[in-house]
Amino acid sequence: MEQNQDKLKEIISHSKEYGFIFPSSEIYDGLAATYDYGQLGVELKNNIKAYWWKSMVQMHSNIVGLDTSIFMHPTIWEASGHVDAFNDPLIDNKDSKKRYRADVLIEEHLEKIKQKIDKEVTKAKERFGAAFDEDQFRATNPNVLRNAEKILTIENRMRSTLGANDLEGVRQLIIDLEIVCPVSGTKNWTEVRQFNLMFSTEMGSVAGDASTIYLRPETAQGIFVNFLNVQKSGRMKIPFGIAQIGKAFRNEIVARQFIFRMREFEQMEMQFFVQPGEEMKWYDYWKNQRIQWHKNLGLGDNNYRFHDHIKLAHYANAAADIEFNFPMGFKELEGIHSRTDFDLKQHEKFSGKKLQYFDTVLNENYVPFVVETSVGLDRMFLSVLSASFKNEALEDGTSRIVLSIPPALAPYKVAILPLIKKDGLPEKAMEIMKELQFDFSVQYDEKDSIGKRYRRQDAIGTPFAVTIDHQSLEDNMLTIRHRDTMLQERIPIASLAAFLTEKTGWSSLLKNLN
Numbered sequence: 068m069e070q071n072q073d074k075l076k077e078i079i080s081h082s083k084e085y086g087f088i089f090p091s092s093e094i095y096d097g098l099a100a101t102y103d104y105g106q107l108g109v110e111l112k113n114n115i116k117a118y119w120w121k122s123m124v125q126m127h128s129n130i131v132g133l134d135t136s137i138f139m140h141p142t143i144w145e146a147s148g149h150v151d152a153f154n155d156p157l158i159d160n161k162d163s164k165k166r167y168r169a170d171v172l173i174e175e176h177l178e179k180i181k182q183k184i185d186k187e188v189t190k191a192k193e194r195f196g197a198a199f200d201e202d203q204f205r206a207t208n209p210n211v212l213r214n215a216e217k218i219l220t221i222e223n224r225m226r227s228t229l230g231a232n233d234l235e236g237v238r239q240l241i242i243d244l245e246i247v248c249p250v251s252g253t254k255n256w257t258e259v260r261q262f263n264l265m266f267s268t269e270m271g272s273v274a275g276d277a278s279t280i281y282l283r284p285e286t287a288q289g290i291f292v293n294f295l296n297v298q299k300s301g302r303m304k305i306p307f308g309i310a311q312i313g314k315a316f317r318n319e320i321v322a323r324q325f326i327f328r329m330r331e332f333e334q335m336e337m338q339f340f341v342q343p344g345e346e347m348k349w350y351d352y353w354k355n356q357r358i359q360w361h362k363n364l365g366l367g368d369n370n371y372r373f374h375d376h377i378k379l380a381h382y383a384n385a386a387a388d389i390e391f392n393f394p395m396g397f398k399e400l401e402g403i404h405s406r407t408d409f410d411l412k413q414h415e416k417f418s419g420k421k422l423q424y425f426d427t428v429l430n431e432n433y434v435p436f437v438v439e440t441s442v443g444l445d446r447m448f449l450s451v452l453s454a455s456f457k458n459e460a461l462e463d464g465t466s467r468i469v470l471s472i473p474p475a476l477a478p479y480k481v482a483i484l485p486l487i488k489k490d491g492l493p494e495k496a497m498e499i500m501k502e503l504q505f506d507f508s509v510q511y512d513e514k515d516s517i518g519k520r521y522r523r524q525d526a527i528g529t530p531f532a533v534t535i536d537h538q539s540l541e542d543n544m545l546t547i548r549h550r551d552t553m554l555q556e557r558i559p560i561a562s563l564a565a566f567l568t569e570k571t572g573w574s575s576l577l578k579n580l581n
Contacts, residue, residue, distance in 0.1 A: 075394035078449075078456050079325055081468065085527050087111065087452070088326065100319065100329050107527055108448070110478035110508060115447050116312055118476060119335045121573060122360060122580055123310050130308035130337065131301055135289025137314060141280050144265065146417035147288050147410065148382065149281075154261035156229070156237055157320055160248035161255040166320055169237050169259045172246050173225055177218055178396060184214050226377045234259040264317040266330075282316035287439060289313075290338045291410045294422055294435075298340075305424055305435055306349065308339040312444065324395050326445045333444035340435040342426070343408065349438045350385050350405040357401055357440050358389055363579050364473050366454035372397060382409035389442075391450045400450055401442035408434040451476060455528060470528030471551050475576040480507045480567055482524045482532040488513050496535045499545075499560060507567055525550055530571060533563065 082088040086105035092098045104112055124132050144150050156169040187210050192199050205211050221244065228236035238259045247254050266282040283289070290309045297309055312335045319330050326332075341349045354373070362368050369392075376386040385405040390397040411422045411434045423432040455470045474480065483500045485492035493513055503509045510529065512520050517534060524532045534546040545563065548555045558566060569575065 074453070074456070075325060077458070078394065078452055081456065081526070082108070082452065100323070101331060102326055102329065107478040111451070111472065111476060111528075112444065112448055114476040114478070115444060115451065116335065117573070118576060119360075119442070119444075119447075120310070120312065122577060123308075123335075123337055126577065126580065127308065129303070129306065130310055130339075131297060131303070133290055133293060133297065133309050133311045134313065135286070135293060135311065137283050137316075138270065138280055139283060139289065139292070142417055143288050143292060143414070144281050144284075146413040147291075148413070149265060149284055150263075153265060153284060154263050155320070156234060156259050157262050158238065158241065158259045159257040160251055160253065161257060162253045163248050163251035165248060165250050167248075169234075169241060170225070170229060172241060173221065173237075173244070175396075176244050176246050177221055180214050180218050180221075184211050187211050187214075222377050229377070230379075232261075234261070262320055264319065266316050266318050284317050285315050285441075286311050286313045286334045286336050287338060287441070288410070290336070291414055291422075291437075292418075294340070294411060298424065305426065306339060306341045306345075308337050310335075310337040312336075324393075326449050327393065327395065327398065329445060334441055335444055335447075336439065336441040338406075339438045339440075340424070341438060342429075343433055343436050346405045346407065346436040346438055347385065350403065353438055353440050354387060354403050357403060357442075360580065361389060361391075361400070363576065364451070364476075366450065366473075367392075370450075370454060371400075374399070380404070382406045391446075393449065394453050398446075399443075400446050401440065404439045404441070406437040406439050408436050410437060411435065467522055467525055469525040469550065472528035472530075473576065474530040474571040475573055477528045477530050477571070478508065479510045479524075479527065479529045480531065480571040481563075482510045482512055482520070482529050484517060484520050484532055484534045485513050486517060486534055486536040490537060491540060492535050492537070495540060499533070499535065499563070503564060503567070506564065507571070521548060521553075531567065 083090070085107060087108040089103045089105050090097045091101035091103045120132070124130050157166055158169045158172070159166045184205075187208060188201060188204060191204050191208070192201070221240070224236075224240050227233070228240060235258070238256060241256060242254065245254060265284050267279050268282065269278050270280045271278045290311055293309070297303060298307070312333065314331060315334050316331055319328055339349060339353065358371060358373070361371055372390050374388045374390050374397075376383075376388070379386055383404045384407050387403050388399040389401040389403070391400040414420075415422050415434070422434060424435050425432050451472060452470070455472045457469050457471060458466060459469055460466050481503065483496045483503075485496040496511065496513070500509050500511050510524075512523065514520070521532055528550070530550045532548045532550070534548070536546065539545050539560070543560045544557045545560055546555050547558055547563070547566070
């Protein structure tokens with residue numbers, strides 16, 4: 068874990084040095100848990116958005132997009148349950164004066180037990196080799212069974228205490244598990260308290276309860292209150308989905324781990340409206356669709372796993388997270404939830420307006436059930452960055468830092484490099500760049516040796532670099548270098564655009580999702 072934490076520090080440093088992410092308000096000593104995306108970061112972020120939007124909206128004829136306001140009528144948050152139930156259970160260590168989410172402390176303890184099981188399995192694999200039967204080993208090994216029983220017991224207690232809002236029971240579980248503060252190493256805990264995560268502000272010129280509104284803590288409610296607007300204006304037939312990318316705000320007390328948990332973040336959400344009784348079929352469908360979407364990036368299938376929720380949200384009858392193996396360990400990347408008809412019925416109740424769908428096949432009105440997929444854009448960014456970041460030792464004894472970002476997501480698709488800054492090579496290189504700029508993000512670089520320029524492009528994740536040399540002026544060929552293999556080949560200048568389209572275009576990434 069220490070080695071992984073070192074990797075996170077490397078990623079944070081690299082992100083600032085090369086213009087991916089800067090600490091916000093840095094010249095004023097910063098503002099906790101807020102970050103600004105730099106010139107390369109904004110390109111990568113926009114490409115991740117495009118990958119999600121194209122696959123979710125463009126490739127599904129029954130899913131449409133929406134962009135709703137950050138400010139919404141305050142009663143919406145009463146209807147959704149956020150005013151009363153949008154809380155985190157927090158606990159303080161009296162010695163370190165550090166504050167933690169109580170449920171996260173327990174989950175991290177559970178993760179350590181799971182790691183013990185994985186260690187036993189790994190040791191057995193090495194011992195038995197090809198004859199090893201992992202399923203049988205997990206079902207029969209005494210150490211594995213003992214630890215699995217521990218996990219089940221803890222999860223059951225966690226489920227019952229959190230579900231009943233039994234805060235003293237949650238604290239007692241932390242004490243019984245002998246969980247220590249990561250900073251002080253002591254078990255000197257305060258009581259557990261609930262803390263509401265919504266930011267409030269005033270609208271209009273007169274302060275007071277009547278003018279209090281909230282910064283939205285999620286984007287989903289904007290979709291629900293527009294359900295009928297979209298359905299009627301788009302003549303949508305169930306099942307159909309509404310997708311949205313937008314900012315959300317949560318007053319996280321325990322905001323840490325770089326851009327993993329921030330107070331201002333971006334969500335990519337899709338609410339899928341279905342016939343009551345069919346929600347579990349679609350819940351399973353979207354679980355499968357979403358894990359395939361992630362794995363399609365090629366960041367390593369073993370970096371993903373599902374985690375079923377121990378405590379269900381007040382609106383859900385089923386919920387699972389897709390977790391990613393970040394440098395901090397496996398953490399939530401995306402949530403898939405069966406939200407039932409809770410949201411639409413609550414908005415019917417609080418607004419006095421009907422939010423029902425007339426099903427022409429069944430010849431009846433009903434409030435649809437909803438299956439939600441919600442992925443954090445900033446967490447997606449961190450998953451791509453952390454899986455792509457490599458410090459490679461090369462055969463010649465040197466090393467290089469390379470970001471092996473999936474080509475379609477890379478901030479720049481190609482770097483144009485004249486071999487030297489004279490003899491007409493820069494002019495030829497600029498001519499090529501201007502032709503490519505219509506369809507590709509391109510970087511031009513003529514400073515330093517060609518080797519140093521290659522290293523710079525490796526460090527920012529550019530998948531291809533092309534060199535224009537004296538021979539190019541004669542035969543209209545250029546040398547193209549592949550980032551990941553460092554292999555070089557000569558191709559005609561006239562073939563470059565087609566080559567880049569094949570290797571870096573959206574179809575190269577999206578076609579595998581069909």
